[in-house]
Amino acid sequence: MKNLISLGVFLLILLSVQVNAQEQSVLKIRPTGRILMDGGLFHSDNKNFVDGVAIPDARIGVKATYGKYKAKVDIGYAYGKVSLKDIFVERQFSSHALLRVGNFVHQFGLQSSTSSSMKVTMEEPASNEAFFNSRLIGAMFVYDKNDFFGTASVHVESEALKKKSNELGKMGYGAMSRLVYRPLHDTGRLFQLGISGAYETPRYNSEPTLNHTSFDLGANFPTRIAKVRAVNALIPDAKNLIKFTPEMIAGYGPVALEAQYYYRY
DSSP: OHHHHHHHHHHHHHHHHHHHHHHHTOOEEEEEEEEEEEEEOOOOSOTTOOOEEEEEEEEEEEEEEETTEEEEEEEEEETTEEEEEEEEEEEEEETTEEEEEEEEOOOOSGGGGSOGGGOTTSSOOHHHHHHOOOOEEEEEEEEEETTEEEEEEEEEOGGGGTSOHHHHSSOOEEEEEEEEEEEEEETTEEEEEEEEEEEEOOBOOSSTTTTTTBEEEEEEOSOSSSOOEEEEEEEOSOOOEEEEEEEEEEEETTEEEEEEOOEEO
16 A cells, blocks of 8 residues: 555656646747837927937837747837847756847846836937947856846857858957846845946948947937937047946835946957
8 A cells, every 4th residue: 555655646746747847848939019109309409300200119029938948039120121139049047047149138237137118218328329239149148146146248249140251351259247236126125236347359340441440439319219429439440349337226116326337448
């Protein structure tokens, strides 16, 4: 009798493990999408600021999960152009560690934490647009547990998604990392400190004399209704670029403060 009971318990445990494994390995596909609409009135001596309305971003895509794997494909449309957004596959190693490979926004500073549709400032701050990279083809390891969050990435330059390697002449590359300590991260209460660092080689430029020997940094004014350049800087004869950005965010209830400083060398 004892042997039968033991065998029954063993079979129940085995069946439970098999059922859980099957549940985890079910392929789940979910469509995604969004439409952003914007309108604005401008008061400026700059005649390029023209009042109007726009649909600056329309997205359609799909997310899929299968066991410890996740994938996402996101396509955007804006101002008559179709562009590829997030395209990646990630592997979950544990509840607090994963590896993501594809084309996506790598973690660098506060602004990389949220989607463009969830910005506190509605649009990217000009400093972030000038100094931050958008989506890049590469790989990123993420560790997220308790008070600590950390990432490490390797990537190639953004033009690698649009041009073949022989069109680029050579392909720029880089690496970056973000480390965050968050002793307080409860609902309605938040405090975290962090720092990000990155290294890049010079990027593609359509001007042959500047191709992969320069960095062209710039940012528009924070509106997508009228695209007007706010700042621009061309750095010729560049060997590489090293940048750091410390960050801080504190929040209690409906009130929050965030700060970030960029240093480039």
